[in-house]
Amino acid sequence: MKDTVIKKYKFWWPWQDNRQELWLQDMARNGLHLQGANLFCRYTFKKGEPQETTYRLDFLDSAKKDASYYQIFIDAGWEHVVDLNGWQVWRIRSANNQHLDEIFTDTQSKIGKYKRMLTQVSLAFVALGSCIWNPRIYELLVNDADFIHMAFGAIAVSLFIVLSYSIIRIYIRIREIRQASV
Amino acid sequence: MDGIALSKYLPLSEASFYVLIALSEESHGYAVMQKVESMSEGNVVIGPGTLYGAFVTLEKQNLIKKVKEENRRKSYLLTELGRAVIIEQTQRLEIMSRNARHLFSSSQQGEAT
Numbered sequence: 001m002k003d004t005v006i007k008k009y010k011f012w013w014p015w016q017d018n019r020q021e022l023w024l025q026d027m028a029r030n031g032l033h034l035q036g037a038n039l040f041c042r043y044t045f046k047k048g049e050p051q052e053t054t055y056r057l058d059f060l061d062s063a064k065k066d067a068s069y070y071q072i073f074i075d076a077g078w079e080h081v082v083d084l085n086g087w088q089v090w091r092i093r094s095a096n097n098q099h100l101d102e103i104f105t106d107t108q109s110k111i112g113k114y115k116r117m118l119t120q121v122s123l124a125f126v127a128l129g130s131c132i133w134n135p136r137i138y139e140l141l142v143n144d145a146d147f148i149h150m151a152f153g154a155i156a157v158s159l160f161i162v163l164s165y166s167i168i169r170i171y172i173r174i175r176e177i178r179q180a181s182v
Numbered sequence: 183m184d185g186i187a188l189s190k191y192l193p194l195s196e197a198s199f200y201v202l203i204a205l206s207e208e209s210h211g212y213a214v215m216q217k218v219e220s221m222s223e224g225n226v227v228i229g230p231g232t233l234y235g236a237f238v239t240l241e242k243q244n245l246i247k248k249v250k251e252e253n254r255r256k257s258y259l260l261t262e263l264g265r266a267v268i269i270e271q272t273q274r275l276e277i278m279s280r281n282a283r284h285l286f287s288s289s290q291q292g293e294a295t
Contacts, residue, residue: 058231067254068211073230075212075255103231106197112235 004047006032011041014117014166015173017057017087024091028053034091037084052094054101059117061086073103086120107181114174121170125163132156188270191243200226201236202260202268205246210255211237240264 008027012020024034029052032045056078063069063083070080073090081089092101104110194202197218204217215228228236237258240246245264250257260268 056231068251068256069234071254072211072215072234076215076230078230100227100229103229105227105229105232106195108195109229109232109235113231 005035006045006047008043008045009041010043013169014059014121015114015169017059021055021057024055024089025053028055028091034081034089037082037089039085054092054094055081056090056092056101056103058088058090058103059086059113059120060088061116061120063088076100078103107177110177111174114170114177118167118170118174121163121166125160125167128156128160128163132160188267191245191267192271192274194267194271196222196226197228197232198236198240199268199271201228201233201240202245202264205258205260205264208249208257208259210250210257212255214258 010020010023027034027045029050031048031050033048033051033053034055035044035046037043060069063086073080078090078092081091083089090103094101104113200218200222201214203221204214209217211230211233215230215233219227237246237256241248241258244261245267246258247261248256249259
């Protein structure tokens, strides 16, 4: 029998990772088990038996360079589902609940995840920012104000705004976690 | 090394404290998780993400060192510096607990102080 594969699209912001975990858990409860994902927010699910599953997302871009990262999780009973551009999607069946269903157990490491995220977004912010504020590029955009240049300019500026907003939101998330722990 | 030089590592989080003690014998990740849980009588449970981060940080601080890597598992061992930090932390904890002891004896009669 061939497996039924179902595709779904779901957009989420990096600071909404908890909501994304809950969404994946709901899916599993309805018998849809995550199989893969791509950067365009497309998720593929394999249809099967409904199951109580805990999903957890970690953000660690350097994970692929260190196999011991995966092994610690696997030894503790977790299954690695997909690496989505640095996002590590982990799951564990909630049925055999001797295992712990959290991957982070202290404030410092919970914050650590968002700090790694912040570094990544900030790098993109600086890279894009230095492009936009490069006087020569600016001149080019203003002087040769044809459609292509304007379009590129508009995309770059919107992306810059999105990145700034992301930095603020991730920073707020870090502060929330820190305050919750006091 | 004196207490002042060790201060920058202190106070250790409960998790780091137990991870360091667990590494007084060479161990890999999952073994450390199990040891910490049993040593702390179930009070401290360390998730895999937290443990991986602790290994990275403690190794960077030179409190533990990697001694082996096989089957995708890294084994670590406490360093001399790590040992000194644990001793300093324990002495401070003893002072703290000594200062709170009288609360025990005044409320629970017959308790040795």
